[in-house]
Amino acid sequence: MVGLPLPPTGFSAADHFAALPQALLEDLGLEREALEERLRGFLDLFDPETIGAFDSRIESISVVGGHDKCGKPEGGTLTVRPGEIVCIVGATGSGKSRFLADIEWLAQGDSPTGRSVLINGAPPDPGLRFAIDRKLVAQLSQNMNFVIDLTVREFITMHAESRMVQDVAAVTETVIVLANTLAGEPFLPETPVTALSGGQSRALMIADTSCLSASPIVLIDEIENAGIDRKRAVQTLVDRRKIVLMATHDPILALLGDRRIVFKNGGIERIIETSPGERACLEQFEKLDAQLNEVRRALRNGETITV
Ligand SMILES: Nc1ncnc2c1ncn2[C@@H]1O[C@H](COP(=O)(O)OP(=O)(O)OP(=O)(O)O)[C@@H](O)[C@H]1O
DSSP states (O other): OTTOOOOOTTOOHHHHHHHSOHHHHHHHTOOHHHHHHHHHHHHHTTOTTTTTTHHHHOOOEEEEOOBOTTOOBOOSEEEEOTTOEEEEEESTTSSHHHHHHHHHTTOBSOSTTOOEEEETTBOOOHHHHHOSSSOSEEEEOSOOOOOSOOBHHHHHHHHHHHTTOSOHHHHHHHHHHHHHHHBSSOOOTTSBGGGOOHHHHHHHHHHHHHHHOOOSEEEEEOOGGGOBOHHHHHHHHHHTTOEEEEEOOOHHHHHHSSEEEEEETTEEEEEEEOOHHHHHHHHHHHHHHHHHHHHHHHHHTTOOOOO
16 A cells, blocks of 8 residues: 555564554555555455456446437337347438447437436446446547557557456457458557557557457447458447447448437437348458458559459
8 A cells, every 4th residue: 555564574464454554644645444454455455356347247328318409309218139240320410429328428318319328227336337447338439649658569568467367368469460350451469659640540449459458349330441451340349249230331330230220300210120131241342341441451552453
């Protein structure tokens, strides 16, 4: 504990606390009676039961409908479970970001939309709304830049250590290998994070979120132009039982979702289940996408294009 001497060998915590000079405790602004509880709280941080346990405790998240910009009720409740992908579509200004923000802040009828968010079917513990160490939602936004002077390995190691994972080196390696399978252009563990391209940074963050974030919900704000294997990136998150909510108009990603929510005038206008017919289209779009990617690769390599 900050400022306190270590106990002599063989002393129990209780004996040590009892023997500390009162003047020292007063100097440090500590109360003797509270020391044991503070120690217990600190040790709980290392308890494998609580580290990363967040994911397993979320069985569903529900958004209880509010109203659109004109006050028209949305009606109904949308429930999403781990491993599901929900896409969010709609014209500009239709309320997609507001919907994601309602989830991020666990709105309780107190946002402009009047929506309420339930966790496992019940209103969340109010403390969860403001807890910075137990964030429900990890956000992967389009624009991200690193401003830290570390290599990729150092950066991921630092995150793994802060998550108190058991084998930091192995997890760090896993994140970097995974990020490289997602990134169009590979990078090395020794690469400074500031030297990563947009696509590489995004791939690293997706791999990091999959392997190291305890947040059960991942909000993705468009991944189309990031130069990464977007289908595999989303699948990576689903494999880790994340709830994926993705604002996208990329046909491949949108049809990869189990459902898509259509927004209009600030409200949910429709929820469309991806049908078998749409899934069949997805196969065609993937072939077209592979063709276009091949053209992109050829352009990048300075080749001439033939059909
Ligand atoms: N139900 C609502 N009631 C009142 N205001 C709303 C509602 N939904 C959204 N808004 C407000 O409307 C504005 C536009 O919404 P938002 O930014 O969510 O749209 P968007 O679909 O994400 O747009 P874009 O695609 O351009 O990013 C915001 O100021 C938002 O707070």
